[in-house]
Amino acid sequence: MHQFFSLQIRVKPSKLLSAFSLGVMGVLSGCQIVKPEPSAQLNIQAQFSQPAQYGLDAKKWETEDWKIAVPSDQLPRGEWWQIFQDTQLNQLVEQLNRENASIAQYEAQYRQATALLNQATASTKPTVTGNTNVTRAKSGESATTANYNMGLNASWEPDFWGKVRQNIWVNQDKAQASEAELNSIRLSMQAQLTTSYLQWVILGFQLQSQQESLKNLQKFLQLTHNQYQAGIVASTTVDQAQSQYQTALANYTEMQLAQIQLQHAIAMLIGQPQDQLQLILPKTLPVLPQIPVNLPSSILQRRPDVAAAERTMAAANAQVGVAKLAVFPDFSLGGNLGYKSSKLSNLFSAPNFIWSVGPTLAATLFDGGLRHAQTEQAKASYDASAAVYKQTVMSAIQNVEDNIAAQYLLSKEVAQEQQSLAAATRAEQSTTNQYKAGIVGYLNVLTAQNNRLSAQNNVWSLTSKQYQTTVNLISAMGGSF
Template sequence: MKQASMTQSLRMTAIAMSIALAGCAFAPPAKPPTPPAPKSYAADPTPASSSQADGVAQRFSLGARAVPDWWRLYQSDTLNAWVAEGLQNNPSLDAAKHSLEAAHQLLRAQIGESMLPSLDAGGQATRQRALGLPSFGPPTNLYNVYAGQLQLGYNFDLFGATRHSVEQATAQVDQQSYELDAARRTLAANIVIVAINAAALAEQVSTSERLSALAHEQAELTERANRLGAASHDEVLAAQQNAATLDTSLPPLRTQAQRARHTLAVLMGRTPDQAPSNLTLSQLHLPADVPLSIPSELLQQRPDVLAAEAVVHAASAQVGVATANLFPHISLSASLGSAAFRRAALFTGAGSIWSAGVSLTQPIFHGGALLAQRKAAVASYDAALAQYRQTVLHAFEDVADSLTALNQDALTLQSAQAAATAAQESFKNTDARYRLGSAAYPTTVLGEQRWQNAKLSEIQARAARLADTAALFQAMGMAPAEAKGAAQGTR
């Protein structure tokens, strides 16, 4: 049994020494390998501009810098104020800020405790009663002890265990910093997108209510025609069914509209009863110039990618800690003080006490725990690398999807506007003929119904284009200087 234990300890020492003698770094590379840079984001090459719709053909400026406060490009002072209020008052964002500050202070504490010498002062005053020796002297001894001393301690970080531990904590603070910035930008994007959706839903409710009123009017006209023998009973039932179907669609639509307002209020840090009034889609101007960073630069702008890179750095440092734990630990301790049985003799030459020492600890046998911890750290590092690669792919996917959506949104809005314009002109012509007595009123009602239905599609298409533009700005991340400040702002 003793021989097996000695063999195991020698094997562990040999493995540890082979790591050092082979010239291998205690920790793998802190920076992940350079990921592939695609030539274009989407499967199809990025166009110079989108199709023109609503009088705007968006230009995609490849190689341009990301816009920090991109929501200002919508040219709405109200929207700008909402985003500013949300960034100031959102409780979740505020909690993330305080959590980051706590992590930063814990890092400072770790640096102070592990990398710098420690110096403590202590004092003692006791009164003791002890048994005397049985052969002579009094049966008990009663005396006072006074002592005061300074204690100094320092751990020599010969193999980098402390340095790698601090490096790991620093990388974790960087990760939280980037995650805070990602949360801040996501909050801004959510406020913009929810505001757009709330405006669109309010307009859809208004249009749907008009459609419902027209459907009921159409049902009444059909019922009158039935009484005159100009319409069948089945036509009456069909008109009534159409009106009831439209009525059924209104409550869920109103619910969605109210929920959007409530969500917007909460994002801004308000209670739902203080939800702001809706904007109108006409108050929001579609940004005509949309900057597109080249794929290789995108990775230095996305907070989620930078956070994933910080996770790799932290995992690398953890491997360094686990490796250094296989090697000796050396610490220095010293104390200087004075002790006496009388207060008057305290801090005199006769009562001076001191000690100094160096301790060395070399792990020999821990049941394979230290090697298992190192293997676990290496596996965690490999997992962090894989997660980094996945985050990079998602970043490219976000931009590709947003670009594709914008291209299609322009075509959809173009078609929806053409249909709405044609339906409106048809309704105007029919209404004019009705006023001249050359068209029946039911025909006018039917024409307005077609127009209002076309307006619904136009509202949805315009809102989708506005929201997908916000999604693309969000997918671009932050400007390089802004990204650098996110990591250094809490140092």
């Protein structure tokens, strides 16, 4: 079963005008036929991949620690970050929505596109202007004369060919594309903030865990030092314990730097000076949501970047119609009425009332192939935007598939690494006891400590990846599911 992503071109056909109709404007009606460009179509599967495609048994997978779960119905689906159930994160995202500079920039661009659409729509209505002037003139020996004028001018371009409507469709599609781009940048900024915050929290808990390790290593360093003073071990054992402690301390400092940089990134995203942002480490890790596996591929239609690419393609297609219609003459109706007199006192008298009305027809008889070249340019622009649209959809599919696979497989990897950490912790404790009893040398203890520290850091790193993958998957689905 497949689903087609396609664009229905909104270039409306109408009756073909005859040569006689071109000369008799009074009986004209309808629009010139503008053949639409071929619709861009993309054939994709109706469903995304299932766990079995990644070597996982679905039934077994559902009964293990990593279970399929949908966020609670009471949570707002548009505010997807609330699924992590972290109050501080919710407050940060709210501030980002208000203060982020990139969002403000795209919001202004959307208002600009909307204003351009309003300008195009205004072309369907008559234009009325008012004028008044006074002139004094003298020629040679003649007396000075004065002229007083006051009147109204009106003009209107009947949309016989559909030029105005076609231009409105172009600007309407551009406005919709701009709105989609605004939603896209908003989603991107929300995802960046959520990812940075979750990584900041993970590092906070990892630093707490590292502090416990540093305390144990410091105690062991003191033990080896006491043994050296008692003549039980050589100085090299103390040096090895000192090196192990200093290496762990350096890693702790590196994690502190990474956490500070994440906090600075969060402050930048919410539009707040870095020195004014104070984050509080929560008592527990945020909830790690799990995305359902039965995701329809139609969910990609909610992605704002896909919507922006599709609307941009629609605007380019409509622009082809604008270029094709440019070959037809411009027809307008204009007129004016007012008063004109050489004396201000009798300006508004009946004999001084003037008026005029009449049509205007203007056409380009020869342009050296300019219109044809402009049409070909518009067609090429449409082909390019259609290719971008297809590529955007394919990239969206890859993005979702990558994160679905990562969500499933990371859960297994975390469980495996946790088992490795538990075994490494037991081995370290056992080796430490054996060392204190004089059964094994310090090299065994050193190896056991390194294994435990490595497994511990791997668990935290994989946990951070799980949160990041969840954010990426939600973002890949357009911010809701």
